[in-house]
Amino acid sequence: MQFDMPLEQLREYRPERTEPADFDQFWQNTLADARQYPLNATFEPYDMGLPLIEAYDVTFSGYGGQPIKGWFLLPRNTTQPLPCIVEYIGYGGGRGLAIDWLLWPSAGYAVFAMDNRGQGSGWRTGDTPDTEIEGGNPQIPGFMTRGVLSPQTYFYRRLFTDAVRAIEAARSHPLVDASKVALAGGSQGGGIAIAAAGLQPDVAAVLPDVPFLCHYRRATTMVDSYPYAEIAQYCARHRTKIEQVFNTLDYFDGIQFAARATSPSLFSVGLMDDVCPPSTVFAAYNHYAGPKDITVWQFNRHEGGENFQTLEKLKFLAKLWGNEERTA
Secondary structure, X not given: OOOOOOHHHHOOOOOOOOOOOOHHHHHXXXXXXXXXXXXXXXXXXXXXXXXXXXXXXXXXXXXXHOEEEEEEEEEOOOOOOEEEEEEEOOOOEOOXXXXXXXXXXXXXXXXXXXXXXXXXXXXXXXXXXXXXXXXXXXXXXXXXXXXXXXXXXXXXXXXXHHHHHHHHHHHHOOOEEEEEEEEEEEOHHHHHHHHHHHHOOOOOEEXXXXXXXXXXXXXXXXXXXXXXXXXXXXXXXXXXXXXXXXXXXXXXXXXXXXXXOOOOEEEEEEOOOOOOOHHHHHHHHHHOOOOEEEEEEOOOOOOOOOHHHHHHHHHHHHHHHOOOOOOO
């Protein structure tokens, strides 16, 4: 059932942002610290046994100079730089196998799939650990409260920094057109895409599906589903630290990044989504600063449009980039 606002209200829902005064400085300092380390992006050929697709096992330096894994795929025998989709992954998943990323190269694009530090064991494998170099705090199992008592130690400081460095790594490849890099992802991946677009606003497009990590203050009081329930459970146990928790989360809320993102975007939302409530998605969408559209899936939950939405994204990119010849 639909439990949130009517669609007409959702389209107008633009909550006030509780933005820290030093938000921009915090992220400028965070990215500057990461960029003190060489990017060291390496692309090792990887044989999938598929004659039409080339694959590369990627490593690059993310937050703290720590090595982050990924996959890079493109049509075989490419000789001219291609548009590239940097793909971010949902909560609990990792980069998986190279063969998981055939969609975009099948459409004639390159794809750069970033591994999620520490998460690749929930539903798809990963290869990147999360190193907490600053320490942290006791936490509810999962990642939502990992280091949550300070923006300096919070898990998503590291993951969002990795996401920006992934854009830089993708652009470093000679067969990527650096002016045509789009960001995509579903759920957590969609939230990461919005954050990266706000931190790196010169990307060509943003494609967040049913995005997570938006409007925490509403989400955690609306639904008792995971992963938002991790935050609510933490606050139920640590009763005196509630405002401290949400003060940290304000540095990582998608509505702050959306207000800084200016690239053309295509969002999606499921009106029956009880994991990422529709109002939290529309909060980010309505604050989004650039050209935007949203596909509404009226009777869907957190699965959203699935491959129906994939078709919408393919059409969106074809319109954005045209149908120019992309391979020799």
